[in-house]
Amino acid sequence: xxxxxxxxxxxxxxxxxxxxxxxxxxxxxxxxxxxxxxxxxxxxxxxxxxxxxxxxxxxxxxxxxxxxxxxxxxxxxxxxxxxxxxxxxxxxxxxxxxxxxxxxxxxxxxxxxxxxxxxxxxxxxxxxxxxxxxxxxxxxxxxxxxxxxxxxxxxxxxxxxxxxxxxxxxxxxxxxxxxxxxxxxxxxxxxxxxxxxxxxxxxxxxxxxxxxxxxxxxxxxxxxxxxxxxxxxxxxxxxxxxxxx
Numbered sequence: 001x002x003x004x005x006x007x008x009x010x011x012x013x014x015x016x017x018x019x020x021x022x023x024x025x026x027x028x029x030x031x032x033x034x035x036x037x038x039x040x041x042x043x044x045x046x047x048x049x050x051x052x053x054x055x056x057x058x059x060x061x062x063x064x065x066x067x068x069x070x071x072x073x074x075x076x077x078x079x080x081x082x083x084x085x086x087x088x089x090x091x092x093x094x095x096x097x098x099x100x101x102x103x104x105x106x107x108x109x110x111x112x113x114x115x116x117x118x119x120x121x122x123x124x125x126x127x128x129x130x131x132x133x134x135x136x137x138x139x140x141x142x143x144x145x146x147x148x149x150x151x152x153x154x155x156x157x158x159x160x161x162x163x164x165x166x167x168x169x170x171x172x173x174x175x176x177x178x179x180x181x182x183x184x185x186x187x188x189x190x191x192x193x194x195x196x197x198x199x200x201x202x203x204x205x206x207x208x209x210x211x212x213x214x215x216x217x218x219x220x221x222x223x224x225x226x227x228x229x230x231x232x233x234x235x236x237x238x239x240x241x242x243x244x245x
Contacts, residue, residue, distance in 0.1 A: 007114050013201035013208075014121065020208040021190050024215060025183075037220050039182065041228050043175045050167035050174075054150060062147050066174070070140035073181055076188075077133035080126050087123045091116060108200045115198070122194050129187035132180050139177035146170045189215060 032040050053062050095112060150166065151158040193207035219225075 007111075009201045010114055010118075010197075013197060013204045016205045017190070017194065017208045020212050021186070024212045025186070028215075028219060031220070035220065036225065036229050038222070038225055038228075039175070039179065039219070041225065042178065043171060045228070046171040046174050046178075047167060050170045051164075053147070054163050054167060055153065057153055059147055059150065063144060066140055066144050066147060069174075069177070069181075070137055070144075073133045073136040073140065073177075073184070076181075076184055077130055077137065080130040080133060080184075083126050084123060084130070087119055087126065091119045091123070118194075118197050121197075122191060125187050125191040125194060129184045129191070132184040132187065136177050136180035136184065139173060139180060143170065143174045143177060146173060186215065 028037070028039075031037070049062075053059060146166075147170070150170070151163060189211045190208065193211045194204065196207040197204035
């Protein structure tokens with residue numbers, strides 16, 4: 001009880017962090033059901049991609065795209081292991097780390113036990129990131145297998161309905177992998193905000209809320225989203241008629 005009372009503000013900051021992360025994840029999933037966002041719009045593009053893939057016999061380019069996506073997840077998974085190794089190294093020398101932080105201006109003093117709890121929480125964030133990125137890699141492997149098993153043009157035993165079902169199924173698998181990649185990136189964002197916890201719990205809470213704002217703007221109100229959902233409603237004016245206009 002004495003430890004809780006002495007570090008109550010830090011515990012409240014941790015609870016606020018969990019609320020921001022978990023609350024935004026639930027909110028983004030709910031809002032994406034009836035609102036255009038990066039995830040929902042990209043899923044439509046993936047469905048178009050799979051339908052067009054079934055119209056060509058050469059699928060080398062499609063397999064290459066999936067391989068590139070998988071390598072992105074592999075890069076972040078490897079980087080996460082390096083970050084975890086660094087955190088565990090600092091955790092093994094926590095006493096010296098606390099003394100170094102004490103010499104930095106504007107850093108609120110914390111006990112060694114509280115500092116170790118902060119490091120453990122930071123490690124848990126990146127452990128979660130590693131699991132999401134590794135699962136993303138496996139799902140992209142599944143997508144590559146689906147591309148390899150896609151029906152070829154001219155197969156008479158494959159109906160048009162089966163082709164549409166295959167395109168929808170393959171697009172869903174790729175979107176599921178992309179969602180896991182997105183979850184991993186979110187853990188990086190919130191992991192960066194957790195660094196502010198070593199300065200001040202109040203700054204940590206502000207940074208957690210700031211990450212939510214950044215993620216919301218990028219996923220629901222970004223410029224790239226406006227470009228992807230934009231469809232011209234009028235045909236362009238021919239060059240020969242522009243002078244007359």
